[in-house]
Each structure stands twice: as structure tokens, then as C-alpha cells.
Amino acid sequence: MNQDILSYIMNHAGSLSLQEILVNFIAAIAVGGVIFLSYRFSHSGALYSGKFNVSLWMLTLVTTLVMCVIGNNIALSLGMVGALSIVRFRTAIKDARDTAYIFWAVAAGICCGISDFMIAVLGSVVIFLLMLVLGNIQGNNRYLLIVRGGAAAGEKIEQAVQEVYGGKARLCVKNSARESVEYIYELSQKLLQRTENVDISERLFQMDSVETVDLVSQNDEITS
Template sequence: MKDQLLAGLEASTGALTLQDILLNFLIAGILGVVIFISYRISHSGAVYSAKFNVSLIMLTLVTTLVMNVIGNNIALSLGMVGALSIVRFRTAIKDPRDTAYIFWGIAVGVCCGVQEYLLSAIGSGIIFLFMLMFGAVKSNDRYLLVLRGESVAEQALEKAIDQIFGGKAQFKVKNTSNSFIEHIYELSQKQVQQAEKQIGSLTSYLNKIEGMTAVNLISQNDEINR
């Protein structure tokens, strides 16, 4: 029984011809370019990484290579899983969408490696359309308004903030000393835009308060802090 089980594990019934191998890599390369284009369209600005985008194509081809090696050999597939399980990746993912692209590249490589060309093409087409529709969605920017000045400016500053934002500015931090104050407020992008329509430049307006020494407006989002 053990000999029969061992023989079944060692059997390889999916030997590929040179033509099959080349076709697998050709289809994987074409679909890898589709992934490349989709990533380029859905990412823009400082968050876009050309090197990461190229690596998506390489990931697709490498996965195809692995699947060509494994074929239908169960023993080899188990050994490959064990070997790959020791690999540890430390590259930080800057954008949550990058994870979806990594899995997309792996899935295409697996499909091409087992010659499921139609499935990989249809699946990539559907994912491409969804990425076009939702890939450009970005989180709403949040702003930190950091105010520093002399203690004598505290009352005037708080009154100005209440008037500008109608008491809706989210108070985060307050640091004080005998001669120094620091207030930090969290604002939405909409609040900042509405305030600047009324008073012009928010930072310039607050800097005019007597005793103010510094006004900083910091934009924060999931992609990058500015």
C-alpha cells in the first residue's frame, strides 16, 4: 500500500512540450502587461512605483514558471510549497490596492501554468474593468491644523476657530506653558475648503491674530503624508 501511494505521488502525468511552455509564458506575458497598464492607470502621483509595477509582470512570469515545473506532480508540488514557505518578504505595501495586484499576478501565473488560458483572460478582463471603476477611489484627506503662539493669543485663537468652523473643528491636542501654547485640530477636506471660501487663506488669516508665531496645515491620507 505504501509503495503504491509513493508511486502515485512520484508519477508525473503532465509533461509539457516546448510549444506548451512557450505558449504559457506568452499568454502570461500578455496578461502581465494588462496588469501593468491597469496599475499605471489606477495609481498616480507620489504613490506610483514604476519598479513595483514592473515586478508585477515578473511575478506573473515567475508563478507561471513554478506551475510549469510542478505540472501534475503532487510530490513536487508539496516540496515546492515547503521550500517557498521559508521565504520571508519585508517589503512594505504603501497602498492597500497593491495587495490585490499581487494576488492578481499570482492568479494569472497559476492559470497560465496549468493552461487555463480562457479562464485567465476572462478573469483578467473582469478585474481590469473593476479596477478602472474603483481603482482610482481615494480616501478623503484629513488635515491637522497646528497652531503655536504666545499665551496671550489663546482666547482670541479659540474664538476664531469656533467662528470659522462653527464649533465643528475636532480638537486633538493642547499644550500650554506660562508663555507658550500649542493647539492641534483635525479637519476634513470639506471643512478646509469651506473655510477658505469665506476667509481666503486659512493660514494667513490665523497668522494675523496677535501673538501667533506659527500656523501649519498638514494633509494626511492613506497614500502619503504631506
Template sequence: MKSTIFNFLSTSNTAMSYENVLLNFVAATIIGLVIFLCYKLTHSRAVYSAKFNVSLLMMTVITTLVMSVIGNNIALSLGMVGALSIVRFRTAIKDVRDTAYIFWCIAVGICCGVSEYFLVGVGSLVIFLVLLLLGAVHSDDVYLISVKADRNAENDISMLMTNAFRGKANMRVNNSNSKSCELIYEVTGKMLKKKVNGQDIKEELYNIDSVSMVNIICQSEEISR
């Protein structure tokens, strides 16, 4: 009985032919190139990482290789899961959209590894179109407005920022000493585009006496890579 169970677990039920294996890798490479193109089209130059894009293509082919090795061998699949469970990836994902591309590559590799060409073709086409349509969707950038001035101008700066942005500008930092102060406010890109008395907020701040410096810093996630 034990030998029967062992033979069932350790023996693949279906042996893949060389032609089938080759066709799996060809399909994985073609779909991987589609993913490569989609990633390049949906990411701006500031976000685009050529190295990460190449790794997506390689991930698709490698997943196909793993699935081809496992086949229908239950014992080998359990051993592969145990081996992969000890691997830890510490690379930080800068753009949350990259996670979707990683799962797409893994799914394509699995489907190609079991010769599900129709499923991977239709699924990849739908995902490709969805990502192209939604690839231009970006969150509104957050800006920091840093104002340096004499301490006696602190109230004037606070009143100007409150009136200009209708109380929506969040004060993040208020540094001061006996002579000078530095105020840092957080606003969105849409708020920053609004004119105050017909001019930019930067010019309005400089109209306040003793304001010596105004810095506007973008906190966009797309330039963090």
C-alpha cells in the same frame, strides 16, 4: 503497496510539451503587461512606483514558472509549499490597493501555469475594467493645522476652530509654556475648503492677535511612499 503510492505521488500524470510551456509563458507575459498598464493608469504620479510595477510583471511570470514545475506532481507540490512557507516578506505595503494587484498577479500565474487561457483572459478583463472605474476613488485627505501664538490667545484660537468647523475639528496636540502655546487640530480636506467669514481659516487665525505662525500639513497616504 508503498512503492505504488510513492510512484503515484512522485510521478506527474501529464507531461507538458515544450509548445505548451512556451504558450503559458507568452500568455503570462501578455497578461502581465496588462497588469503593468492597469497599475500605471490607476495610480497618480505621487503614488506610482515603477519598481513595484515591474515586480508585478515578474511575479506573474515567476508564478507561471512555479506552476509549470509543479504540474500534477503531488509530492513536488507539497515540497514547494513547505519551501515557500519559510519565506518571509517584510516589505511594507504603502497603498492597500497594491495587495489586490499582488493577488491578481498570483492568480494569473496559476491560471497560465495550468493553461486556463479563457479563464484568465475573461477574469483579467473584468478586473482591469473594475480597477479603471474605481481607480479614481480616493479617501479624503486629512490635514493638520498647527497654530503658534502667545498663551493668552489660546482660548480665542479654540473658539475660532470650534465655530469655524462646528466642533468637528479634533484637537490633537496642545503644547504650551508660560509665554507661548502650540495647538494642532485635525481636519479633512472638505472642511479645510470651507470659507470662514468669506476667507480661509488661515487668514482668520492670523487676525487673532499674537498668532505668529500657521502651518497646514497634509497626511495623505499617497505621499507616504
């Protein structure tokens, strides 16, 4: 029994001809191009990373290469799993969608590596169309209102901010010193839109001891 299992493992190398390998890589290049375009269309601004996008294309080809090497050789596949298990990735993912693109590239490479082009093409087309529709959906932006002024104006600053925003401005941080005070409020985008006709800076600068008023956008892409 053990000899039969060993014989099966050693004799099923799954070696591919040169023509089959070329066809697999041509398909991987085509599918990787679809992934490349999808990522480019669904990401914009500071969130888009050209290097990461190229890496997705390369990941599709590398996965195809690995699958061509493994074939249906069970011994080789187990050895490859053991070798790859020592790899540790430390690249920070800026967008949750990037993880989905990585899995897409790996799955497409696997399909091309085993010559299952139908699943690779149909799956990539469906995901591509879905990302065209949903890819530009962004998270709700949050804003931070930062006010710095003299310690004597603390109560007036709190009162003015709550009056302008109807008591819906959430106080996150209050830093107090002997002669100064700093407030950091969190505001939603809808709240700012409802009060866009009111200039909070002008209202606060009417107080002599207010020094600075900053409004900072905070979202999933980048804090600016």
C-alpha cells in the same frame, strides 16, 4: 496500497513539452502586461511605484515558472510549499489596492502555468475593466491645522478656530510650554470647502502673539 500511492506520486511528474512551456510564458507575458497597464492607469502621483509595477509583471512570470515545474507532481508541490514557507516579506504596502494586485498576478500566473488560458484572460479582462472604473477612487482627505503662538493667546486661538469652523474642528493635540502653545486641529475636506471663503491664517495673524499657522494635507497616499 502504499506502493500504489508512491508509484502514482513518482510517475505523475507532469513534464511539459518545449512548445507548451513557451505558450504558457507567452500567455503570462500578455496577462502580465494587462496587469501592468491596469496598475499604471489606476495609480497616480506619489502613490505610483514603477518598480512595484514591474515586480507585478515579474511575479506573474515567476508564478507561471513555478507551476510549470510543479505540474501535477504532488511530491514536488509539497516540497515547493515547504521551501516557499520560509520566505518572509517585509515590504510595506502603501495602498490597500497593492495587495489585490499581488493576488491578481499570482492567480494569473497559476492559470497560465497550468495552461488554463480562458480563465486567465477572462478574469484579467473583467478585473481590468473594473479597475478602470473604480481604480481612481481615493479616500477622504484629512487636514491638520497647526497653530503656534504665545501662551497668553491660547484661549483666543481656540475661540477663533471654533468660530471659523462652526465648532466642528476637532482638537487633536495641545502642547503647552511656559511661554508658548501649540494647537493641532483635524479638519475634514468638506469642512474646508464650506469655509473656503474665510482665511483662517489672516484671522489668526490678527493676534500679535500668533507665530505660525500651518495647514497640512493628510491622506492615504502621502502626508505633505
